[in-house]
Amino acid sequence: MSAQRMLLSGNHAVSHAVRLARPSVIPVYPITPQTPILEQITEFLAKGEMAAEVMTMESEHSAMAAAITASLTGARVFTATASQGLLLMHEMLHWAAGARAPIVMANVNRTVGSPWGFWPDQTDSLAQRDVGWIQYYCENGQESHDTVLQAFRVAEQVLLPAMVIHEAFYVSHAMEAIRLVSQDQVDRYLPPFNPPHRLDPERPESIGNTVLQGMFQRHRRDMGQAMDGVLEIAARADRELAQLTGRGYGVVERYRCEGADFVIATMGSMAGTAREAVDELRREGASVGLLKVKLFRPFPVQGIRDALSGVPKVMVLDRNFAPGTGGVLFQELKAALYGARRAPEVHGYLAGVGGTSISPAAIKAMVDCALAEEPSACSVWKG
Amino acid sequence: MNYQIAEQRVFNPGHAACPGCHVALAMRFVLNTLGPDTIAVVPPSCIAIIAGPQPLSSMRIPVYQTTLEASAASAAGIKRALVAKGNHHTNVVAIAGDGGTYDIGFQALSSAAERNEDIIYVCLDNEGYMNTGSQKSSATPSRAYTTSTPSGKPTPKKNVAEIMAAHNIPYMATATTGYPDDLARKVARARDMKGGLRFIVVLTPCLDGWGIADDDGPKTSRLAVESGIFPLYEVENGNRYTLNHGPEGAPLAGYLARQQRYGHLSPADVEFLQAEVDRNWERLQAKFGSATGAAIKGG
Incomplete structure (x- = not known):
């Protein structure tokens, strides 16, 4: 059939x-x-x-x-x-x-x-x-x-x-x-x-x-x-x-990460929005990719290390909030990268918490922000 | 009337109950009557201790130990899976204490009754959280001492028998260990009456929690019936009431006097409790029909 x-x-x-x-x-x-x-x-x-x-x-x-x-x-x-x-x-x-x-x-x-x-x-x-x-x-x-x-x-x-x-x-x-x-x-x-x-x-x-x-x-x-x-x-x-x-997803997905010097990491529907932002940024000449974490438990530590080692900057978008520690993916991703060789700088942004709408343009603005800033140890509220 | 109790050795000696424990006694009559084609669900309680630690078991059937509030839902899940696999014969019984039934497990039990799940639910009621050292449950009677009601419980025992009967389930019965043939007959009846939720609440004196002598459990159980504080009866489909053993004129004072949990009562308290028992009996008696009085015995 x-x-x-x-x-x-x-x-x-x-x-x-x-x-x-x-x-x-x-x-x-x-x-x-x-x-x-x-x-x-x-x-x-x-x-x-x-x-x-x-x-x-x-x-x-x-x-x-x-x-x-x-x-x-x-x-x-x-x-x-x-x-x-x-x-x-x-x-x-x-x-x-x-x-x-x-x-x-x-x-x-x-x-x-x-x-x-x-x-x-x-x-x-x-x-x-x-x-x-x-x-x-x-x-x-x-x-x-x-x-x-x-x-x-x-x-x-x-x-x-x-x-x-x-x-x-x-x-x-x-x-x-x-x-x-x-x-x-x-x-x-x-x-x-x-x-x-x-x-x-x-x-x-x-x-x-x-x-x-x-x-x-x-x-x-x-x-x-x-x-x-x-x-x-x-x-x-x-x-x-x-x-x-004919449809596969991987436990993590690397989207347009080849040669990327900046990777957006996120989960769920935000990945769809980030995908669009990545396409636009690539068209504009920026070397930006997306890492989508599909399997969160068990946490694919090695897959994440393989994807992000050697990338200068990573921006994590968390549509969730744990008071006292911030975004959950941000914490987990940093823990996975700690001690890895050539680990990236990791920026953690709280984006879309409470269901607020995040557009591809908003994600592009966050990329600009992360490129201009030193990373904070804590999650930063963005929208 | 004497019912011949089958002893199929589903429940076995060597378990961890206190000497003279009536929960263990009730388990013996319940499990041996249900027989080996049975799966039991047990929440935290003395029953769980008596069932035994892994890898030991006092019960020669599969036993699933669940969380305190989930017995009825857990039992229903087993039954539905058996039915889905074409097994319509295995009994599924939840055996829970009064805390796990009257209090935290009541929501799941009420819903299982409303859905008329094809399970047997046996509540071994020792009128308090005895496994944790005697705290008040909603099965604890008026004025009884527990460690969480040191001045005596200010409110009456919840009437779980009538609440369950009001769900219009096929079978609801009260029983107690001092009447073992009556208890076993009711379990057999529940077993043979497949097709819906069957509920039996069994009064099981707790030697330690009630403060009674090691050999006084059976007498205390019988006095609960004879004094009228715990009449033995059955209700089919929520409306057909049958009295098995009602009050026989024994004063409540005699029942109270042998239990240290009532040691602080004044004569006025005893009078208050006697009036409560009389009132409850009067209300229940009306359900057996005007012509029948207190003398009907179940078959």
């Missing part, structure tokens, strides 16, 4: 990928701007285009609790959330990773209260960076569609949960022509989920009982080893999907 092309929002692009992945349990709870993902899924079920147990929970906390046990019983599980919902899940996010439940969840980045807002801002998911989930940040609906499939493939190999993340409205509600992966291709790409351990009275095993210090540490080391393995497995999963679809 040839690839089908449809005009879809980023959220519906996710729903179609979920349909193709054939999960068998889907606990759901509505929250703006994620809701269209689950609405489209329940619509598929009502029309008989999907078969799954849908659980209409009373909270995101319970949705994640049910997702974990369904996964541990051997079901492929999907759920979706955003913002406050993700934060309410926090305890169970740690639990899912600790229990090694390879759930795939879409998170639509939205500002975190107080005060209330509904705007694109990555602070919600970046605040979950230490919970043991794989995290993918997507630039547009096509990437989200493809990444959901990659996430299932990677998560089920390493037995760690994975989050596929895109931003409110800019991606979640913007309509684009999306090329759907065909069912036949997905069935070849995603083998049935068949975990080595599961809750099964035929083979009684307990999960989650109290352990002593040594066993706890061993357990965490195992998780760390599984997470470390993700870099290679995710890169392979990306290549293998690219072989089927």
